[in-house]
Amino acid sequence: MLTYSFEAARSEPLYQHLYQCIKNDIMQGVLSPNEKLPSKRSFAKNLGVSTITVENAYAQLAAEGYVYSLPKKGFFVTDIRNDLSREKEKNCKREEKEQTEQKRYLADFTSNQTCSEQFPFSIWAKLMRAVLKEEREGLMKNAPCAGILPLREAIAGHLKAFRGMDVEPEQIVIGAGTEYLYGLLLQLLGMEKCYGVEDPGYHKIYKVYKSHRVPCSYVEMDGAGVVVSSLEDGGVDVVHISPSHHFPTGIVMPVSRRYELLGWAAKAEGRYIIEDDYDSEFRLTGKPVPSLQSIDVQEKVIYMNTFTKTLSSTVRVSYMVLPSHLAQQFRGTLSFYSCTVSNFEQYVLARFIQEGYFERHINRMRNYYHEKRDLLLKQIAGSPIADCCGISEEDAGLHFLMKVDTDIPDEEICRELDREGVRISSVAQYYVNPPEKKEHVFVMNYSSLEEENLKKVMAVFERVFARKRKKQ
Amino acid sequence: MLTYSFEAARSEPLYQHLYQCIKNDIMQGVLSPNEKLPSKRSFAKNLGVSTITVENAYAQLAAEGYVYSLPKKGFFVTDIRNDLSREKEKNCKREEKEQTEQKRYLADFTSNQTCSEQFPFSIWAKLMRAVLKEEREGLMKNAPCAGILPLREAIAGHLKAFRGMDVEPEQIVIGAGTEYLYGLLLQLLGMEKCYGVEDPGYHKIYKVYKSHRVPCSYVEMDGAGVVVSSLEDGGVDVVHISPSHHFPTGIVMPVSRRYELLGWAAKAEGRYIIEDDYDSEFRLTGKPVPSLQSIDVQEKVIYMNTFTKTLSSTVRVSYMVLPSHLAQQFRGTLSFYSCTVSNFEQYVLARFIQEGYFERHINRMRNYYHEKRDLLLKQIAGSPIADCCGISEEDAGLHFLMKVDTDIPDEEICRELDREGVRISSVAQYYVNPPEKKEHVFVMNYSSLEEENLKKVMAVFERVFARKRKKQ
Numbered sequence: 001m002l003t004y005s006f007e008a009a010r011s012e013p014l015y016q017h018l019y020q021c022i023k024n025d026i027m028q029g030v031l032s033p034n035e036k037l038p039s040k041r042s043f044a045k046n047l048g049v050s051t052i053t054v055e056n057a058y059a060q061l062a063a064e065g066y067v068y069s070l071p072k073k074g075f076f077v078t079d080i081r082n083d084l085s086r087e088k089e090k091n092c093k094r095e096e097k098e099q100t101e102q103k104r105y106l107a108d109f110t111s112n113q114t115c116s117e118q119f120p121f122s123i124w125a126k127l128m129r130a131v132l133k134e135e136r137e138g139l140m141k142n143a144p145c146a147g148i149l150p151l152r153e154a155i156a157g158h159l160k161a162f163r164g165m166d167v168e169p170e171q172i173v174i175g176a177g178t179e180y181l182y183g184l185l186l187q188l189l190g191m192e193k194c195y196g197v198e199d200p201g202y203h204k205i206y207k208v209y210k211s212h213r214v215p216c217s218y219v220e221m222d223g224a225g226v227v228v229s230s231l232e233d234g235g236v237d238v239v240h241i242s243p244s245h246h247f248p249t250g251i252v253m254p255v256s257r258r259y260e261l262l263g264w265a266a267k268a269e270g271r272y273i274i275e276d277d278y279d280s281e282f283r284l285t286g287k288p289v290p291s292l293q294s295i296d297v298q299e300k301v302i303y304m305n306t307f308t309k310t311l312s313s314t315v316r317v318s319y320m321v322l323p324s325h326l327a328q329q330f331r332g333t334l335s336f337y338s339c340t341v342s343n344f345e346q347y348v349l350a351r352f353i354q355e356g357y358f359e360r361h362i363n364r365m366r367n368y369y370h371e372k373r374d375l376l377l378k379q380i381a382g383s384p385i386a387d388c389c390g391i392s393e394e395d396a397g398l399h400f401l402m403k404v405d406t407d408i409p410d411e412e413i414c415r416e417l418d419r420e421g422v423r424i425s426s427v428a429q430y431y432v433n434p435p436e437k438k439e440h441v442f443v444m445n446y447s448s449l450e451e452e453n454l455k456k457v458m459a460v461f462e463r464v465f466a467r468k469r470k471k472q
Numbered sequence: 473m474l475t476y477s478f479e480a481a482r483s484e485p486l487y488q489h490l491y492q493c494i495k496n497d498i499m500q501g502v503l504s505p506n507e508k509l510p511s512k513r514s515f516a517k518n519l520g521v522s523t524i525t526v527e528n529a530y531a532q533l534a535a536e537g538y539v540y541s542l543p544k545k546g547f548f549v550t551d552i553r554n555d556l557s558r559e560k561e562k563n564c565k566r567e568e569k570e571q572t573e574q575k576r577y578l579a580d581f582t583s584n585q586t587c588s589e590q591f592p593f594s595i596w597a598k599l600m601r602a603v604l605k606e607e608r609e610g611l612m613k614n615a616p617c618a619g620i621l622p623l624r625e626a627i628a629g630h631l632k633a634f635r636g637m638d639v640e641p642e643q644i645v646i647g648a649g650t651e652y653l654y655g656l657l658l659q660l661l662g663m664e665k666c667y668g669v670e671d672p673g674y675h676k677i678y679k680v681y682k683s684h685r686v687p688c689s690y691v692e693m694d695g696a697g698v699v700v701s702s703l704e705d706g707g708v709d710v711v712h713i714s715p716s717h718h719f720p721t722g723i724v725m726p727v728s729r730r731y732e733l734l735g736w737a738a739k740a741e742g743r744y745i746i747e748d749d750y751d752s753e754f755r756l757t758g759k760p761v762p763s764l765q766s767i768d769v770q771e772k773v774i775y776m777n778t779f780t781k782t783l784s785s786t787v788r789v790s791y792m793v794l795p796s797h798l799a800q801q802f803r804g805t806l807s808f809y810s811c812t813v814s815n816f817e818q819y820v821l822a823r824f825i826q827e828g829y830f831e832r833h834i835n836r837m838r839n840y841y842h843e844k845r846d847l848l849l850k851q852i853a854g855s856p857i858a859d860c861c862g863i864s865e866e867d868a869g870l871h872f873l874m875k876v877d878t879d880i881p882d883e884e885i886c887r888e889l890d891r892e893g894v895r896i897s898s899v900a901q902y903y904v905n906p907p908e909k910k911e912h913v914f915v916m917n918y919s920s921l922e923e924e925n926l927k928k929v930m931a932v933f934e935r936v937f938a939r940k941r942k943k944q
Contacts, residue, residue, distance in 0.1 A: 052726075052727070052728065055727050055728055056727050059730070059731075059762060059767050062766075063636055063637075063766035068769050071735065071738050071770075113612070113613070113614060119612060121604055125600075125601065125604050128597075128600055128604075132593055132596070132600075136591075136593065139591075139786045140585070140586070140591060140784050166537060176648040176652070176788075176812035176814075179809055179810060180652065180812055183655055191684070192685075207808050208809075211659045211806065212659060212684075213663045213664075254524075255527050255531045256524065258531070259531070266543050294534075294536075295534045297534070297541055312611070312612050314611045314814060315814050316648075316810070316813065316814040317814075336675075336679050338649050338780075340652055340788060342648075342787050342788040342817060343788075344786045345814060
């Protein structure tokens with residue numbers, strides 16, 4: 001059996017000395033790869049030390065990868081030259097790389113990314129410096145779960161000025177992204193409730209609910225938004241909608257349907273409407289429609305919005321406005337949570353809004369997108385594909401619909417466009433239960449379109465659509 | 473019935489004109505508070521416009537608070553001078569104020585807040601400027617769900633250097649706080665599993681599990697940490713522990729118990745150990761114990777740690793290290809989530825770690841806390857309360873235990889200290905099933921203690937403890 005002297009141990013702990021001795025033997029090849037080490041008990045007896053000493057030495061060797069353990073068999077020397085676990089890690093690495101490496105597209109009409117030149121970097125930097133200098137104490141104090149008061153006040157002011165909403169800062173809850181807030185809402189409203197999501201709709205919302213294993217039901221839509229009878233049929237308790245601008249159809253819910261929905265919610269206790277107002281800031285023409293929250297007098301609407309869409313992923317801040325009784329319940333049951341947005345980002349954003357930069361930024365972005373949209377529409381109108389393409393829902397938000405007159409399946413069109421560097425999705429892809437009427441409508445998310453690529457993109461459209469039509 | 477002329481409407485939409493007319497009448501008192509407005513249908517007929525026009529006008533009036541609706545009764549004029557909803561909001565406000573207003577304590581031994589002077593503001597500011605300047609494109613690109621690669625690489629490097637852990641960046645998931653990561657883990661491991669938490673333990677962990685409505689079981693502890701037989705008895709699938717430094721008992725789990733736990737986990741598929749390493753950086757004396765993760769060869773340990781504790785709430789960044797197979801599963805099922813930490817904060821923190829500032833900061837903080845602890849212990853040892861107070865578990869993390877020789881109930885001691893401005897909690901408070909042996913042990917979280925108050929705090933201890941002993 002292995003034997004080491006403990007005379008040289010001096011001041012260091014015994015296990016540390018033993019660890020060093022074994023490690024040296026492994027490094028110098030005295031102990032061979034996959035050789036079994038003595039059992040703890042017999043080794044301890046042999047060395048005249050306690051079992052704990054051997055145990056601790058083995059643990060540290062294992063921790064550093066010099067030995068490995070097999071259940072009920074003991075400890076073995078690692079083959080350092082040919083570590084199997086490396087293989088596993090390599091696989092893991094490759095897989096992640098594949099997932100994060102994105103193909104460079106000429107244009108990606110499925111992405112809602114904006115380009116970095118539009119972000120007001122210098123103003124943001126100025127405000128950051130000011131916050132670091134002037135808010136030191138506030139920065140180090142744990143924020144309430146719902147977020148720091150100055151930011152909630154700023155948001156309330158913004159909602160008043162921009163959306164005509166009368167909201168108290170106490171009703172506002174700030175969080176790191178709407179997806180996180182959905183999770184909080186599930187905890188607030190109950191995991192046993194049935195959540196209704198729009199069909200067609202934004203897949204992510206459904207995924208969040210499913211991932212939390214809550215009952216979830218798809219709700220049918222007509223030209224005015226979700227069909228109220230479908231809520232009753234599906235046994236829905238909480239319905240998640242975006243009445244200001246539905247994705248992907250672009251529908252703006254008319255007032256009559258809004259009242260119908262509020263009526264549905266009022267009929268039973270525990271019914272709620274989640275109003276996802278994700279891109280109401282970018283309504284390009286016409287007066288913005290009042291939010292559902294602002295016509296709700298029965299505390300049935302939970303309003304949600306995000307700054308990530310308007311300001312980019314540099315900031316990750318969203319918020320929800322709870323009806324008073326839910327805000328109270330939130331403080332009672334969920335305020336043990338820490339706010340997920342750092343104090344620093346909250347203070348900077350509060351100033352950004354309060355000092356008027358946010359409004360100016362939105363206005364500038366609205367013009368920027370307005371021009372981008374017009375340019376794209378003009379190109380389409382002036383191109384040979386104009387007579388086979390119909391444009392609709394182009395006034396609200398950052399996407400419009402393009403209906404193409406063809407009898408080739410959507411998937412084939414998408415595939416061919418993709419091959420040529422243009423990524424696009426069809427409305428049909430967002431349906432779980434697609435309508436019988438087969439139309440070829442594509443979602444044109446133009447926010448990330450680079451103008452210098454526009455001519456090339458149009459050429460691709462012409463090639464693909466022309467080919468299609470010849471086949472007819 | 474009300475009648476308005478539409479001749480003056482000119483270019484504005486009809487509903488807008490009608491809205492303006494009614495609003496004027498409300499403002500001028502022509503329409504009295506609580507007066508019922510005509511039903512939509514009859515009003516529309518009377519005015520010769522469509523019902524939609526009236527509906528839209530009413531909606532906008534309601535949105536702006538000029539009228540309110542009662543279900544099945546119709547619309548009524550709001551009493552603008554005496555708005556009932558204001559009353560409700562006031563209540564809401566007061567309640568939140570009470571919750572956020574914290575009493576100013578002479579010393580708060582229940583808080584883990586650090587003071588702002590310790591945060592390296594100027595270095596942080598420098599790195600922020602550099603990131604804003606040099607990472608523009610990265611800042612605007614959506615990060616992978618698990619976080620940006622440079623930060624995960626920096627964390628892997630830190631874990632290697634500081635904890636001897638061999639971890640691939642692909643195993644790391646970054647999130648806005650450990651509480652958020654607990655929620656993600658529940659979605660990853662399953663909501664139907666039984667989660668075990670330590671008794672006594674940190675209440676928040678239990679609250680997070682309960683709030684997600686997952687089965688949850690308290691696990692008994694002895695002097696070495698959680699008792700393995702108690703895991704079996706409670707039907708636990710996933711156990712949540714902090715082996716490096718348990719709160720509140722301060723126990724550092726010995727190696728033998730660690731292996732016992734790993735053995736328990738290996739016995740059945742789907743069993744996991746969540747290792748919460750929340751303050752291992754602040755072990756004040758002795759070599760840090762290797763993490764449980766580093767001796768786990770069967771992919772059973774999920775390691776968690778946070779920067780919020782080491783860097784303050786200015787940043788809200790935590791991370792977990794998943795075993796390879798769970799990392800793979802995570803990418804498959806949960807990567808649709810956006811990362812909850814803003815790109816900006818991720819880039820700054822990555823540089824902070826990579827450029828060696830984090831290590832220096834930890835070292836400085838460790839010295840700072842070391843001195844603070846020694847000062848407090850010295851004061852206690854030299855004071856009249858020394859003979860009735862026993863100190864233990866003072867080497868790891870930022871709290872120690874103080875056992876007081878008295879027969880007065882803990883609650884009374886806490887109440888009296890509170891009255892004198894010293895906030896303290898007893899170990900018994902952290903138990904769900906307290907042990908039979910009644911000891912008076914208090915948790916001394918000294919991180920936020922201000923040295924200039926130390927003499928006063930000691931005087932309070934002397935007064936309260938002396939009074940107690942006279943009563944005996």
